[in-house]
Amino acid sequence: MQTPAPTDYVRATSVDDALAQLQKYGDEARIMAGGHSLIPMMRLRLARPEMLVDINDLDELKHIKIEGNEIVIGAMVRHREVLDSPILFEHYAAFRECEKVIADPVVRNRGTVGGSFCQADPAEDLSALGSALRGTVVIRNAQGSRTVPMREFHYGPYTTQVEDGEILTEIRIPIRPGAGSAYEKVERRIGDWAVASVGTFVVVKNGVVEDCGIGLAAVGAPHYSAPEAEAFLIGKEATEENLAQAAAIAADHCDPASDQRGPADYKKHLAKELTLRALRRSVQSSQGA
Amino acid sequence: MQVTMTINGESVTKECEPRTLLVHFIRDNVGLRGTHWGCDTSNCGTCVLWVDGEPVKSCTMFAAMADGREVTTVEGLEKNGQLDPIQQGFIECHGLQCGFCTPGMMMTGRWILDNNPHPSEEEIREGISGQLCRCTGYKNIVSAIQWAADHPAENEVKA
Incomplete structure (x- = not known):
């Protein structure tokens, strides 16, 4: 039986609230989105956060929409929603092909876009597609937000530009007519x-x-x-x-x-x-x- | 911490640790043993139950995350002493041998039919692709789900 180390849990009510919780608990806190990367890591004791900040209630991170010439995908969008999204399919059929081979239908009900990017597994499919499409990633902290090219987002396996006290909020993909x-x-x-x-x-x-x-x-x-x-x-x-x-x-x-x-x-x-x-x-x- | 959720239509409040996984909460804290606990690694899918109407692998979710949500387990399939067609299908088609994967298979099977009342064999196989039958009895599991598709309950909306 795999049991995570003891931890604490709080459910964030907004992105600002999540950021406040992260600030409060410092580097012992971790964002909990779908949990399908973090919970297995916790069960193996490869991750031992002392505070989990659950962002599953944050509707402000659940959008797939077009802004100007970009498609914006909220961090809490689940893999199944990417698979089913007519907007993404219209502009890049690759999103549907990619999602169809990520995990399985039940896992896709829970796993999130933000979680996949932040886990930064070298074998992660959506990160490869995001890199191919030269998207950007929006990272927020208490001071404001910054936009990072996807090809600078990952330092290497399992490490990204998201620092303590920060949260990835959006993925942005440029629209390319005729692509x-x-x-x-x-x-x-x-x-x-x-x-x-x-x-x-x-x-x-x-x-x-x-x-x-x-x-x-x-x-x-x-x-x-x-x-x-x-x-x-x-x-x-x-x-x-x-x-x-x-x-x-x-x-x-x-x-x-x-x-x-x-x-x-x-x-x-x-x-x-x-x-x-x-x-x-x-x-x-x-x-x- | 105290966690309250609706399980099969009834409000349940129990104490648990924040690190308690939903599958253990349901089995050990609540005492509903229909949901099975298998691989511990999100692979086998025997622990599948529904949270807010969607199948999830309950070994990969903390009970705390289900606080305030609606959980349906395999015990919730039967209504007023009537088996759900998906359960009847497993009986009719010999959809189980050892029975270990069955609760997860039935929960996902019911969900497949709720979203697509007449799935093709391929759609069923894709739908249960995150679940393992250690007896390798997939043929009969697919048949059982097909049987349920062909015999909807009277109160089911027919598409």
Whole structure:
């Protein structure tokens, strides 16, 4: 039986209230969203917060909406809501493809977007997609809020720019008219973490790649991203040869670790192959293709 | 701390520690043993119950988080001495062997049908994909859920 260490619990009534609680309890306090990362960590005693600040009541963090040319996703939006969101699907079909392979339907009822980003697991799918789409993250503290590019948000595995006394409130994704997007994942079984996964978007105009983004999970890509491959592809014709070359460059910049999910060279192979497949489908669904 | 929640329509107040997981609260503090406790790692899904009408893995939620909320367990499926069609389906189709996964399977199965009264086999299989049957009796579990879809209770809204 896995039992978390003793802790205390408070339910926040607003973001300001949550911030006040975090300030009060300092680095011993942790935000509790869906709990599907933190509770397993607590059961294994890898996390021992002395105070849990439950933000499940905060309706101000439960929106998916369009503001200007960005889609704004509140931190308390659950995976199931991302999966079902017509707004996200309209602009980036990859969100639906990505969510369909995150955990399982019951877990998706509870797990949240903010929790996934803050857990910063190197195999986390939504972080890879957010990185591919070059989104930003809004972090709030008692003094105000700041916006951080997703590709600067993670310092490394399990560490992010969210400091003590701070809370991630929103994810913001730029809208790119005509963009096609796709998500590809290889997992050992349903609900498992990725052996490798890749999300991409491509904007094609007159046969030329005007813009693109590549995000990879579980394969040791810094910030879940492949900027060298993007730089190669932008401005080039959307041919199979160029997509394959970009995929090879993306894989070259990955540094996966051998573990129970597979040897490093296999994961590198997957990084290349899945990038190619995702790019291919993104190009096909880009309206300018 | 004191936690109050509605369980199967009845208000229940109990003392527990903030670290008490909902599955243990329901089984040990409240004494409802229908909800099973399995893997401890959010994988097996035998502990699935509903919080505010949605299936959750109760080993991955603190009882404190369910304070003030509405919980439905497998004991809440039967109404006025009448088994829910999902329960009857498991009887008719031999949907269980050892019975360990059954409460979670029935709670998720009921929820699948509430949202999609005529699911395809694939939709059922996807719906229960977060739950393990250690006897590997998935075929009959799917059949049991299909049976319930084909035999809705009289008071069920038919879509």
